Every structure is written in C-alpha cells, then in structure tokens.
Amino acid sequence: MGLGSFRLDLSAGTPDEVADLAERAFARVIVCPVRLEATAVGFTDLLGKAVWSGVFDGSSGARTRWEGFGLAGLLGDSDGKGNSWGSSFVVGARPLYDGSNTSWIRTNVLRVGNGGSNGITVGTIASNSSPTKAGKVKAAQSERDVLGEACRMFTTSKTNPYEWTISPGGALSVALRNTLFPTSTTPVAIASKRVSADDSSLVGIPVTDWGDSEDWKDWRSTTTVLSSDESASGSDTISSNPYVGIDGNALVMRAVSTSNSADTNTECDNVAAQQQGRHETVARHLAIRSSIADPHDACEVGDTIWVHDMDAGLTGSTGVGYGGEVVRPLAARVTGMTWPVRAGMGVYVRSWDGSAFELTDVSEYVVFSSGDVRFEVGAPRRLQGFVRSRVAA
C-alpha cells in the first residue's frame, strides 16, 4: 500500500480560528462522503463513515492550501521517518501476528510497548502462534518497510500474497489478498465507455478516457534474490517463456536484487518467486478518467474491477452479464485513485490543542472541486523496499 497524499484548498475568507489550525502540524484530516454534524455524531462514528483520512504536514498560500500524506505515513513517511530503528538487529523466529505475544506485526511494526506507531492500531489480523519466521531489521528501515518484508516472508502463494491496508480510522489490517479484497475473485464494478448506471449486478464506472499503455519493461524470465550479505540466494524462473531473442532462442532477462530480510536460500527463493510472479506478464497500465460522482461507490484502492473495451483490447476470458448482454471483460486491479473533494462532502480536522484533541468541521471553508476521478489500474511499476543491485558490466 502506498502513502497517499492530499491537497485541500480553503477559501480566502476562512476565519482565523480555522486558518490557525495550520499551525498544528500533523493534525488529522478526515473526509466523509456527506457532511455530518460533527457535534451530533460521535468521533468514532464519524471515522466509521469516513472515506479517507490523512495527516497534515504543510501549508502555503497564506495557509489556504493544505497538504499532507495518508495514514500509512505514520508507519514511515516518504523519507522513512517514523518509529524506525537506529541500528540493525536479528529478529528471532516469531509468527506474523499474535494478539498478545511477540510477533512481527505486534512487536516490530506496531511496536506495542516500545514506542507504538503514532496511533496506528490493530484492525483485522488473524492471531496465530505459528508458523514462525526469523529475520533481520536493518538500521533506517521504517515500520512500513518491516511490514512489507513480513508480508513477503509469510507469503506462500504468488497469486495470493499477504497484503495490508489502513482504514480511515487508523486500523491496520493484514491478511491474504483474496481475504482483504474479496473483489480479487469477484469484482463488483465495471469500467467501460458504455455504462448502465442502474444495472443490478455491477456498479458502472463511466470512462471518458482509458489512458492506456502496456509494456514489457519490467518483464523478466528469471528473478534472482540475494541476501544482504550475499551469503544466501534464491531464484525463480518463468515456467513457459513465450519470447525469443533475435536468434529465435529463448529470451534471457534475469533481474537480480537484494533483500533486506531474507537470510536463507529458502527465503530468498520465496522472495524471488513473488517478484517473478509480478513481472511475468505484460504490464498494462490504465490511467482512467471517469466522470463518476463518488468513486468509493465502485471500489477502493486495492480492489479488482472489470475493464471492458473491445477496441482497446481490454477483454478477457470470463463471461460477465452487463447492460443486457454478456461481455468478456478483463479483471484489473485498482492501484491508485485521485479524486476531487466535491461539494456536499464533509471535511474535518482533528488537531491537538496542547492537552486535548479538538475536532473542527472545515467543510464550509473548503473550495470544493469538480472534475474527473482518475483511476490508476494495473501493475504498479515501482518495486518498493528492495535495493536494486546492478549487474556489473
């Protein structure tokens, strides 16, 4: 899961009490799809209805433009600052998560009893005492880095890895992808240029522009992963290579990288298999522009949706009934969403006044925007958390 970011514009006539909130750095910004009376709805209920929450960390334009990052940044911002470690150490074998005992997520991510994680709490994470895995934490790694590594270590299936999300309420949930995102197996939304808004079976995402591109720039035939001291290594190779070099023989594209956490050959094999699995097919990327009023009706980041357009080649093999006919759309994952805060939404700021939290409804001062929602769909390009080593010429 990426950091996320926000930008909010307040009108020039915003009263001082509200504009002054810009001095309370790291205040929490919450967005709800409708404007609720903050005084009538309890804060917990407000969070339950929120579609997004982030942390404010800068303003400009005489404090009328506010910017910040998503809650995931509390586990490590874009520079890796958070409750991170100042020195490297070995981590003894422990399960992924155990609600009351030492475990990767409890101890080395949420750091319960050891400084915490800036308020991120446990969401839905299955508590088990096994299997256990040992590993390493390197200096300068953030809790978010360790979370990513822990998910990779415990993943056994290329197609159903461990993933994580943080709710607008600040709760961290970790589970296998198909559990965390049921739409992975059964999408509930379809993006197409012909949309039936009232179809009972699927939510339609009307597409103005596909912004499609596809490439094989990250495709590899083999992935090799080394441990950080190069003492252990592992690899995984594509089972059937359809591509050839200019001589007609199988194309050899080996990607070599280093893992901070994998220590043994088996772990390196595991990590290599996951990386290989992500780059074995065409990387198709869509930057969909849509006029949809509220994208959260259709999907959240991480969900899988159907995309359908015969001209753009966005078709698959499964028949899906939509708009009175049966079509064959392609399943694709939403990896990012940029959406405008529209008139009618509620925007709240929860800031610390020195001794207590204060909740301020700033909705009436927000300059709401209109315009398209942008869905990033398809394989994200960048690998996060790994140091790429270059093969010496």
Add this chain to the structure above:
Amino acid sequence: MTLPGRITIGRVGLIDGAGNGIPLNVPDSGSWRGDTLSIGGDIDPAAAGGKTQALVLRRQLQGLAAATGEVRPATFGDTPELDGYYRVGSIQITSPRGDPGFAHGSFGWSVELTPVDGWASALLQSRLQGGLRGKPDGTANAHSITTAHTLSWWSPGLVAPATFSMAGVSGASVQLSRPSVDGTVHVLYDTAEFYFDASPSWYTPPGDYYKASAGIAMDYGTGTYYGVVGDQIQNRPGHWALGNGLVTVLGSTSQAFAQFSILWFGGTAFESLKTVRVTLDGTNLAPWPAAAVRILCNTPERAAVRVYFATTGIDGRLTLDLSLRRGAKHVEGLLSSPTGRQWGVKLATNEAGTNHTSGIHASSADADGNKYILTSPQAVTTDANGGIYLSSASTRLAFMVGAELAGSGAGDNFTDLVFQYFAYQAERQRVVVP
C-alpha cells in the same frame, strides 16, 4: 435503392422492407468544401405525411447528431454515384424565431458529411467475443450444457450475391439462409466455437447496410412504428419495438400485467404473435404495468431495451432487459429485481409444451405452423401450458424466447436454436477506415 427525390443518412429517411419509414427529401441546397459535402433542407408536415411524422424525422436527425464523428452510410436517390460511407460532421436543426415550426413540425436541417477513404466500397468488420452462457451470477449453467454443445454463430445481415465477399469466417461454418422481411439473411454457425473469438469482415453496399439489421422502433400514437436513431428514446413504455426482420418484440400497454409480445417472420408476413407474461412463482402473474423504457444498445448488430415495471409497495424495481441480435430467431431476456422470487415467464395463451433440458417447447405446431421455445441457463421448473420459472428463488432470471418455424431444418430447429442461445456473443461492428 433509394427512390428519386429522397436521400438517407444512416437510418434517417430509411424506408424498411415493410414500407415503413419517413422519407427525407432531397435537400434544397448542397455544396462541397474540399471533400466535405454540406447539405440542408426544410421539413414540413405536409411533405413528411403529418405533424407526428415531421417530429419523428426531427427526432431521428437529433439521434444522428449524437453520432457526430462516426461513420454512417448515406444514399442519394437522384445521384446514386454519391452513395457511400461518410463520417457525420456537424448537424443543425433550426426553427426560426417567430415561426411556430418548433411545435408544429416544420424546421430546417443541415448535415455535413465527409466521405471516408474508400467510401464507395468500405469494408465492415465485426469483433466478436463469446463463450458458453452461464447463469446470471457467473456460475456454470444448470443443465450440464458444455462449450462443445454450443453453436457459436454470427450474421452479417442480408446476403447480396456478388457483393458479399466475407473474410475471417470459418470455412467449416454451416451457412443458413433465413427469410426476413428485408430479404434473405445470411447466418453462419460453427460447432468448433469459432465465433467466440473472431473478427470477420465483409462488404455490404450502403443501401443494404440496415437491411435485416437489429433496430428499435416506436409508435408515437399513429399506429405505425418508426425507426429510432441513436440511444435516446421517448418514454412510451408500451409502444416500443425491437426488430431484426426475423423477429419483432413489442412492448405492451397492459395495465394489468408485466408482459411483452413477440412475432416471427414466416416467409410472407409476421405471424405467431405470442404474449409473454412475467410470473412471480410460476402461477401468479406479476400485476405491474410497464412504467419506463430506455435503450441499452441500438446498433445494427444488436438492439436492446430495458423496461421498468411499476412495482408497488416495497417490492423493489423490476427491470426486464430484452436483447435481439442481427440474424437471431430468438430474443434474449434478463429479469432483474432486488426481491428474490421464483421469477418466471409464461405464455398468456396456453399452448401445450414438451420439456427439454433447460426449458420447454411446443408439443405441436400452432395455427401458423410454428412452435415456441422457452429456455433458461438456470434451473427451472416448467409449466406444461407454456412457461418456465426458477426452481428456487433468485433475484434474476435469464431466459430466451424463440420459435422453430414450419419447415425448419438444421440450424433452425429448436435444439439448434437452444444451443445458439447458449453461445453468448458480444459484437462490435465498425467501418474499417484505412
């Protein structure tokens, strides 16, 4: 051939095989700037055949305006050497201020047409994608019908000897000729699922483009159905029609039942009118009249409408999607409701039926020599008088209504029509512009 004194632009001005349609008279003015032809004229109720007809013609031109930038065939009765495929440019419809024309049906129109490359002999191409039909929830059909049973099929429309010239079709296909009101329709079907992934191309002269194609029409109060151009339709939920020259499906004005009617072309005329009613549980009829209709698709390869019924109380909106493909002898339906019931469809007039896997068909021919077919991919219980209903409650019912006409051979008998239904097909046709 478009008659002298008349032109057609897309479906505007088209007269169908039964002689229905409102002619568009040769424009009063026209000019070329570069390649682009600009033509314009005046419509008045007297020339169109009445105020209603003039307003229908205006509606058709408005539908064409929504197709700006797309390619449409145009034919010219007086100058057939201009017949061809044109890209539709800007369209204007005007009523001068002070003129009562806006309400009374007299207006001026102008259209810009730019011929596409190879305009007189442009190739048409369809992208086809299909597969084995399953239940509406995506799971496999309840009758163990497999891909191997299906007959994937496709129709380019009318067969016009010496001008047809198809490519991208399977040499192993069986070719059928189905008589339609516009002439003989060419249908190809394949036992090896060829049309589940195919891109056939063919040539059709612009004057034949809409013959035996799927289309939508509406009766605006005169008793005659006029073609609808584009995706917008007036809300006359009892007066719409889906047609492809072989099958006509009609909306119903009944205030007592949720129903529609269907007829088949028997060689000389449409016959075997059957009224199909929605049932709540196989026996009790849905007592809700149609409240609204809208177009889901209005292209030559497929026409589909969605009808909404005025359900009462907290029952939840009942919608009926009806979809007709070019060349099909059956209409595909999907009933949808938030309320789970043993939804069903049955003939309004009892006709004894014999079960087959997946549905029921007439035990003996009706007065016109034809036998109805009712089939669903879901598990259904049959009503011996001509009905099917879900064996267990669900929020959706997928079904097909077809007919085995008198003298039907392979490809047209009920078994083959059922296997053609089980081959779902999505098709997108376009003019190939080099």
